[in-house]
Amino acid sequence: MVFSSLSFLIFIMVFFPLFFLSGKRLRPAVLMSASLFFYMHVRTFYIIVTIIWIFVNYFILFRLYAAVNSGCVNSRRKKFYFAAGLCFNILALIVFKYDYFLTDNANALLHAIKPSISLPYVNLLVPLGISFITFKSISFLIEVYNGNYKNKIGLFNYSQYILFFPGVLAGPIDRPAKLMPQLENLNRDFDSADFRKGLGFILMGLFQKAVIADRISLLISGGLNNPRNSTGAELLLFVLLYSVQIYCDFAGYSNMAIGAAKLFGIDIMQNFDRPYFAKSISEFWRKWHISLSSWLRDYLFLPLAFRYTRKFTEKSFSVKNIDRYSYVIAVLVTMLIAGVWHGAGWTFIVWGLLLAFYMIFGFYTKKIRRRIFKKIGFGQNSPLKSFIQISVNFILITFAWIFFRAQDLSSALITIRKILYIPFGNYSPGAEHQTIFSFEMIIAIVLVLAYFTIEYLQYSGREINKSINSMPAVLRYSFYFFAVCFILIAGYFSTIQFIYAQF
Amino acid sequence: MRSSDTIKKILLTLILAAGIFATLSSKTYYLWNLLIIPELDYNSFEKSVRYGDLYRMSRVTAFKEDIPYPPPELIYNSVDESDIISAGDSFFLLPINGLKFAAALEKYSGKKIYDATQFDVEYGKRPAAMLTIKGFNRDKEKIFILECVERYSHERAKTKYLASVNEVVFKYLYLDANILSLSSAEEWLQRSVILRTPLEFKADAYFKFFRRLPEISSIYTLNPPMLFYNEDRDYAGIKPDSVYIEETANSLKKLSVLLKEKYNLVLLYVVIPNKYSLYGEYVNPDFKYNNYIPALTESLRSKGVHTFDTYTLLKENSNNELLYYRSDTHFNEKGRDLLVKECANMISLISGESEKSK
Numbered sequence: 001m002v003f004s005s006l007s008f009l010i011f012i013m014v015f016f017p018l019f020f021l022s023g024k025r026l027r028p029a030v031l032m033s034a035s036l037f038f039y040m041h042v043r044t045f046y047i048i049v050t051i052i053w054i055f056v057n058y059f060i061l062f063r064l065y066a067a068v069n070s071g072c073v074n075s076r077r078k079k080f081y082f083a084a085g086l087c088f089n090i091l092a093l094i095v096f097k098y099d100y101f102l103t104d105n106a107n108a109l110l111h112a113i114k115p116s117i118s119l120p121y122v123n124l125l126v127p128l129g130i131s132f133i134t135f136k137s138i139s140f141l142i143e144v145y146n147g148n149y150k151n152k153i154g155l156f157n158y159s160q161y162i163l164f165f166p167g168v169l170a171g172p173i174d175r176p177a178k179l180m181p182q183l184e185n186l187n188r189d190f191d192s193a194d195f196r197k198g199l200g201f202i203l204m205g206l207f208q209k210a211v212i213a214d215r216i217s218l219l220i221s222g223g224l225n226n227p228r229n230s231t232g233a234e235l236l237l238f239v240l241l242y243s244v245q246i247y248c249d250f251a252g253y254s255n256m257a258i259g260a261a262k263l264f265g266i267d268i269m270q271n272f273d274r275p276y277f278a279k280s281i282s283e284f285w286r287k288w289h290i291s292l293s294s295w296l297r298d299y300l301f302l303p304l305a306f307r308y309t310r311k312f313t314e315k316s317f318s319v320k321n322i323d324r325y326s327y328v329i330a331v332l333v334t335m336l337i338a339g340v341w342h343g344a345g346w347t348f349i350v351w352g353l354l355l356a357f358y359m360i361f362g363f364y365t366k367k368i369r370r371r372i373f374k375k376i377g378f379g380q381n382s383p384l385k386s387f388i389q390i391s392v393n394f395i396l397i398t399f400a401w402i403f404f405r406a407q408d409l410s411s412a413l414i415t416i417r418k419i420l421y422i423p424f425g426n427y428s429p430g431a432e433h434q435t436i437f438s439f440e441m442i443i444a445i446v447l448v449l450a451y452f453t454i455e456y457l458q459y460s461g462r463e464i465n466k467s468i469n470s471m472p473a474v475l476r477y478s479f480y481f482f483a484v485c486f487i488l489i490a491g492y493f494s495t496i497q498f499i500y501a502q503f
Numbered sequence: 504m505r506s507s508d509t510i511k512k513i514l515l516t517l518i519l520a521a522g523i524f525a526t527l528s529s530k531t532y533y534l535w536n537l538l539i540i541p542e543l544d545y546n547s548f549e550k551s552v553r554y555g556d557l558y559r560m561s562r563v564t565a566f567k568e569d570i571p572y573p574p575p576e577l578i579y580n581s582v583d584e585s586d587i588i589s590a591g592d593s594f595f596l597l598p599i600n601g602l603k604f605a606a607a608l609e610k611y612s613g614k615k616i617y618d619a620t621q622f623d624v625e626y627g628k629r630p631a632a633m634l635t636i637k638g639f640n641r642d643k644e645k646i647f648i649l650e651c652v653e654r655y656s657h658e659r660a661k662t663k664y665l666a667s668v669n670e671v672v673f674k675y676l677y678l679d680a681n682i683l684s685l686s687s688a689e690e691w692l693q694r695s696v697i698l699r700t701p702l703e704f705k706a707d708a709y710f711k712f713f714r715r716l717p718e719i720s721s722i723y724t725l726n727p728p729m730l731f732y733n734e735d736r737d738y739a740g741i742k743p744d745s746v747y748i749e750e751t752a753n754s755l756k757k758l759s760v761l762l763k764e765k766y767n768l769v770l771l772y773v774v775i776p777n778k779y780s781l782y783g784e785y786v787n788p789d790f791k792y793n794n795y796i797p798a799l800t801e802s803l804r805s806k807g808v809h810t811f812d813t814y815t816l817l818k819e820n821s822n823n824e825l826l827y828y829r830s831d832t833h834f835n836e837k838g839r840d841l842l843v844k845e846c847a848n849m850i851s852l853i854s855g856e857s858e859k860s861k
Contacts, residue, residue, distance in 0.1 A: 006689040013522030017515035100662070120665060190511055218721060221733075226740035440713040489705065 001041050003202075003256040004209045004493060011038065016263050020190040027186040031160065031264065038165035039128060046127045050163070053092065053127070057137045058158050060085040065144050065153060078145065085141040093134045096126045101344030129169040131341055135295055136162055140176045142299050149176050157184050164266075166257035170250070172271045172291035179268065188265045200465075201259030203483055208252030210491030212451055215444050216245040218492065227411055232418040237441075239415065242405050243398045244448050247276065250289065276397070276452070277459045279389035281358040284397060292341075296334050305330035327363060331356045342404070347412060351403040358396055447490075525688050528695075538695040553599050555831025557730035559694075561716045562706040566728050568830040570599045578606050578618055583640050585617035587850065588768070591627040591650025594775045595620040597833040604650075604839055612847040620650075627651065628663050630758070646853055647768040648846065649758075653777045653795060653814075654738040657747060660754040665761070724785040729829045731786065735779035743795045752802035759808045769853050772803065772810040773846065775834070778827045781817060809853055811845050 001007050015034040022030050040047045064081035094102070103119050110117045127133070140161070143149040160183045167174060220238040223230040230238070254271035261268045271290050278284035285293050305326045332353070339352020378385035399416075406412035458464060468479060528538070553572040582588065587608075589595060595604045595618070602610065605618035619626040630649055651659055692698055709715050716723060722731035741747075759770040774796055783790035796814035803810045817826050817838060826838030834842070 006692050010522055010525045010688050010692075013518050014526060017519035017522070021512065021515055021519065190515070192511070218715065222736065225737050229740065438713075440715055443713075 024187045035163040035165040049127045054159050054162055058155050082145045089134045089137050096130055098344040132171050135173045143176050166261040170253050172269045173295055174268050182266050194262050194265050198259045198262030201255045205252040205255030206487050208248040213245045213249035214492040216241045227415040235415050236419045239402050243401050274455050274459050276394055278393055280362055301330050301334040328360050331359050346409050347403045347406050351400055354400045528691050555828045558830035562703050563710045564707055566730050566830050576602055576606050578609055580615045580617050582617045586614040587616045587646045589616055589648040590619040590630055594833055595650050598835050598839050601836045607843045611843050612850050641767040644767050646771055648771045650773045652775050654734050656774045657751045660751045664758045731779050732832045735777040739779050748798050748802050755808050756806040771849055776814045816845055
């Protein structure tokens, strides 16, 4: 169910009032029904797989919890259940999500050896939100294993945590320590302030999704799907706009998820913090898809960089460079997994490795860059320096998105080659092709600029929300009314799926 | 109880009532019909005209096409008494007016047909799974017509038709209860008088000012007024090389062998051209067809799989008439008739071959 659809509106119109009108004892059941309904809406079959998944995970988690709390710090049982939980989740993810990718590549290899041999596709129906469910499950395992989560875990509440509808399809990947206590205690009364805030987030998300992201999608999809049919100049504009599209699409989804949860009085984590105003790739990664990047940081990067690779690199490299090499290996592994997590394809692997390369390059050139800026005469807080850093960062990120968006590596390379060498081809595109000079393209660019101006004002410390809230009631509600009208008139409410829902 | 609490409860109850009404409207015949615009609804038999699927998505008046709609004639033969089994996707549920493909073929060929498509289009995606479920008598040889639209042909042949696990999974698909689907409630709202005026006004205004249609049907031409499905246009950008063709043909060959050995069925594969493949030059004068269907036909024939070149057939026999609806993705009666005649010829040919081999 797409958050920006009429289906979701009807869904909320039924379950949100039902939640508060039902007695406090019934609320967990109502919320669970809402989550199950949301999940089963597309295909009932998905829930069968997911329920088995939850049962197996819960069984392992339950045993792990008992082993951790048995008093023995390094018990074998604890390690066994932890390893079993990790293996189960990772293997299941591979089987469900990477079947096509692995079979395709295995067949390509087999074909080179003996053309008549080929492996069949398993072709399983992939449960919705499988990547997010896996990361949530692993998150719980790690928190319990490390002794950070000490509360008792019931099967019902655990299922509620995994299936909680606002984040089940595309995150945010909330940590158990934050979400579980809220799900265990659903006794709060209907709060009109929460309701207003929730609607505010949903409206903001709708604006990002329907007015910006989907508008851009209509303008650039044809060109990016068939880069051969566009000039380099067009493709350059399309990839720049794609950077905006993917941000507004995913941030829009996250805001609507936050808003939907808020309607039920539940707080889930922010997923974006104006990432295109980051001054380095590392900072961008801290501000983009925060729930995933912090997950990767806490559960993969830091353990790799400071624990495991240290042992490994002591044997392989000189001790003098140990931290550098640890960093390099940890970044490479983390970003490779980030790439693979997004999708089963070489384009995502290249995207992940490219980001890793940026980060490593940035790490090694930090001192040199600092010296150059000093020589030019830029101070610590020079606006021009910030502008250059933000711009360079945006260009590098946009370059990486080319691989993320491309249907295959050759399309990505064609796009890059055309942008670099053939900016103005003599291709005559015909009526089906969106040219960069259309009236709607200009409108889209104006909207994008307006949106980023608002983000810039927020970035530079202006609190726009507070200004709106401090308006007299008549003005405030007029503002809301016009905002809704504007979104309905200027938005595209088609069936365009959220980009991150496919992961 | 404080008055503000009472007001909150009343408001929440009103929201709930509206939500339940919208949900029930999509589930119950009487409520569905209460506010619906019949000609925008496939399920309703009340009006004598219909609109094409692309128009129903775009709602731009410039592309409105009244399609006469006599009630559909369906065929109800059992699997065992039939000479032919047909399965496909939406093309076999059409044209909008007149006889459906299988019914027209039955009339033209004089053979009895079991049309699986009218029960579920999933059969056309997973034929092996369907046949396992049906468990028909394999003593008598039958012809199995498998239809697929051009844009899905490669993907389905490569990944779906032969996937063995689907035979198990397929059964569970029936657990999908429509009762949980809110998309029908959404459809009801969009086709109801409630949203008719604002939706059509907005669509017309966007088209007037921006020449823009919703993404799914955003490709158009005004001379003649015609809409195209986006996926069709995207597929036209693919250059099917020999590997691509061979992948499709090899999978279909495997399916053909499997059907013969396991079910005593002779496969007749019918790939229907995308609308854009036939009429792309109306949109883009430089358009050149990627030649997928003729190349696949040649490859399949060389492997002994029965098929025919639908693209060349439709392209060369149109007599300057449109064979597809202007406002719909699918063929019209004229397009259907050309394909039905050729299908019937192929059936005679296959039957003749079978007789000879006996």
